[in-house]
Amino acid sequence: MAATASPGAGGMDGKPRTSPKSVKFLFGGLAGLSAGLLRQATYTTTRLGIYTVLFERLTGADGTPPGFLLKALIGMTAGATGAFVGTPAEVALIRMTADGRLPADQRRGYKNVFNALIRIAREEGVPTLWRGCIPTMARAVVVNAAQLASYSQSKQFLLDSGYFSDNILCHFCASMISGLVTTAASMPVDIVKTRIQNMRMIDGKPEYKNGLDVLMKVVRYEGFFSLWKGFTPYYARLGPHTVLTFIFLEQMNKAYKRLFLSG
DSSP: OOOOOOGGGSOTTSOOOOOHHHHHHHHHHHHHHHHHHHHIIIIIHHHHHHHHHHHHHTSOTTSOOOOHHHHHHHHHHHHHHHHHHHHHHHHHHHHHHHGGGSOGGGOOOOOSHHHHHHHHHHHHOGGGGGTTHHHHHHHHHHHHHHHHHHHHHHHHHHHHHTSOOSSHHHHHHHHHHHHHHHHHHHHHHHHHHHHHHTOOEETTEESOSSHHHHHHHHHHHHOGGGGGTTHHHHHHHHHHHHHHHHHHHHHHHHHHIIIIIOO
16 A cells, blocks of 8 residues: 655645744744844954054064063953853853753743843842853853963964964964864853853752852763863864954954054
């Protein structure tokens, strides 16, 4: 007997229907896009702007750049400031991307990042927008210190080897190494930040007391190396991001010097 296609398997014309899970994934990704863009517009522009200004202020009158440790300190300062400014968008981003994994009765249903920010402030209070601000700033300090220090060292090592000149290839290789170091250094802090920002109240009490409590519970119940769970996809995301950041930064610095300082 010939098999008869069931109505639920496709449309009346025999074409397969779009999976509800695919639709949910698509619209969930689009919902988090506005929060991701706002986060980059606040955090990234603030940290790079402050870093550039402080770097120029601390450059010697003879053009001598700041030393290695001072560069790292500048990066830490810029990262912490940028993280503070970008925390509200970060909170909205984490909640919006996690919403699709929650049961239907627990979903917040934010329409976009501005709707999320307004509802969070109205329903939970303005300070909630900066929930997890300390671990977010701690992560930014670690990330920026690791990025700047490892990039500077890697670039200098490649130039000293004699096989590289100060060009895009050198910047690419140094930034890929920097991304690897930054991934290893920032993942434990990132886990703390994410879990605190996405935690819920249990019997009237917060799920975690502080960042140290998060680390202790993760190590106790999930194992020490779970702090680096998902290292490969994390690096696959952070590596290209670091490469593009430093390549654009190097090219923009060169263009700035050529256009405004050469005369």
